[in-house]
Amino acid sequence: MQRAEDGRDGAARPAVAAEELSALLTRLARRHGVPGAQLALRQGDEETVVQTGVTRQGGAEPMTAASPVPIGSITKLATATVVLALVADDDLDLDEPAGEVLGVAGLAGELTVRRLLSHTSGLPSDPVDVAGSCLREVRDARAVCPAGTAFSYSNLGYALVGSLIEAVTGMTWREAVEAILLRPLDLEPVYVADDRAVPGHARATGPAGARPVEQFLPPMLEPAGALALSAGALAELGRVHLGKPGLLDVVTAADMHRPVEGAEPFGLADGWGLGVAHFGAGDETWLGHDGNADGTSCFLRIDQAGACVVALTSNSVAGSDLWHDLVGELDTLGISLPVRATRSAGARRVPLPGGDFGTYRNGAVEYTIRPDETGAALDVDGEVFPELERYDDATFTVRDPATGRATPCGRFRGEPGAATAVDVGGRIARRH
Missing domain, CATH: 2.40.128 (Lipocalin)
Structure with a gap:
């Protein structure tokens, strides 16, 4: 691998050999009892993908570079990217109320596309009746804060975003995300309920190791968490937000990436744009998203200044501990990811x-x-x-x-x- 230029100061970020990354991922997966994991590192035009372990605890099928892992809420980044592509084509307006887009009454005018994407709509996290109507759930929801005043993560909000995509495109959410995003990136669409999707695992609690768990996601919440992708595919999604291969124009991408005023995602990130999280601050900011499906933990980080993407997928809830250690290890290899502070320095x-x-x-x-x-x-x-x-x-x-x-x-x-x-x-x- 060639050395990749770090766009902040012109210094070259050191290349990391595949053998070194593979050994690191295997060691951390064993430490935390993660049956299988994938790691993709893209630096400039160079990409390295490594994997370790098996798709199912006790099974013989190895985790490969192409194994699709349920990525949970990172699906929201894909959904938001589709919305911004529609905005770029003048099919949607970010400040248009959702009710006007759908042509229905009873939705608050404050529920705009921009607020839904940035989790500042005031909607609760999840629907009460996942088998019911999305519009009914939104109409009946008790706001957790006035729209536009604070960040509160909402899967229900992204279910409504999925309805907007369907209304504008005339396609189902799956058809739209495939046609507008996945197929142009040459990515094979896989979803959590597909047989090809890697199963998740609960933490290891005995000699048998981690326990496989079933994946379940109500159809209403597919726009919030239905995709299954490999780490390499996640890195390809990250490339869209580096300006390649040009699915978003510069102005639209800047609007998507710009931090939303008042969106303080305490406990999740340091800031939030339109469907994308901010980690770090100032020149050290990375974009990205975290995702947890049933028994999986996945992470995506995008450094626009340094043209670097890091993606981790794991088939265990313990993947979050693996990620924490991985961030520290990558720092010693010259790839410094922001570490989010959980409370003020010196707090007592x-x-x-x-x-x-x-x-x-x-x-x-x-x-x-x-x-x-x-x-x-x-x-x-x-x-x-x-x-x-x-x-x-x-x-x-x-x-x-x-x-x-x-x-x-x-x-x-x-x-x-x-x-x-x-x-x-x-x-x-x-x-x-």
Whole structure:
């Protein structure tokens, strides 16, 4: 591999040999009990793809460079890219209300295409009835914040985006994403329910290792999480946002990538554009998205200044731990990915005020903070995370039952002891 120029200062980023990346990925997959993983690294015009392990724990089928892994929410980046292609063709206007695009009444005028793409629509995370009507769910949804005022991650919002794509193109969401994005990139479309898709795995809990889990995604939420792609295919999607092969014009791409004012995705990233996350700040900003399907963890990072793309796919929830270690290892190889701070430097533990106990709601999901024998716990629809610790910057951690580690979880909104909401996983839950 040739040395790739780093566009920030003209210095050459060191090339990384495939053998070195392969050994690194294999070592980290074994460390974290991940049955199979793929890693793609594109530097300039050079690409290296390596893989390790098997598609299914206990099986004989090896993970290959072409194995399609369910990429979860990275599908939203593909969906948003299709929308921006429609905007470039004057088929959609980013500031047009969704109700006007669909020609239906009953949708708030504040629900614009731009706000849906940037998770600033105020819609809850998920529909109450996944088998029902998307429009009915949106009409009946209780907003978690006024539209345009804050970031709150919404799969329901992207279900509505899928409806907009279908209304404008006259195609299903699948047909549109294939015709407008995947086929021009010469990528074979695979979806989570397809037999070809790699299964996910729960964490290893015994001698048998990681346990395969079934993939399930309601049709309504396909625009939010249905695609299965290899790491190499993800890197190809990343190339679109480097200006290659020219699917988005410069002006449209700049609008998509520009951080949206007020979109503060606490716990997920450092900023958000139209369907794309921002990691880092200033000249060190990388674009990208994370994705978790049932038992898979995938990551995409795009450095526009350095013309570099990094993509990881893994068939285990433990892939998130693999990614954390991989970021550190890549830094020693000259590829420095931003590390997101989870709380303010020097933040100190403080007692949890009694007034912050209570139930907070985002759509149908309840987050209950209650006393327990560890002091305090977070109960998410019956799943308990103990040892909740509050910090003086309003953030809090819990103990992850799967790993036993204290894990950054969220933050309180409002004054100490009088919280009006909590942010958990980039989602606002209002006091109920």
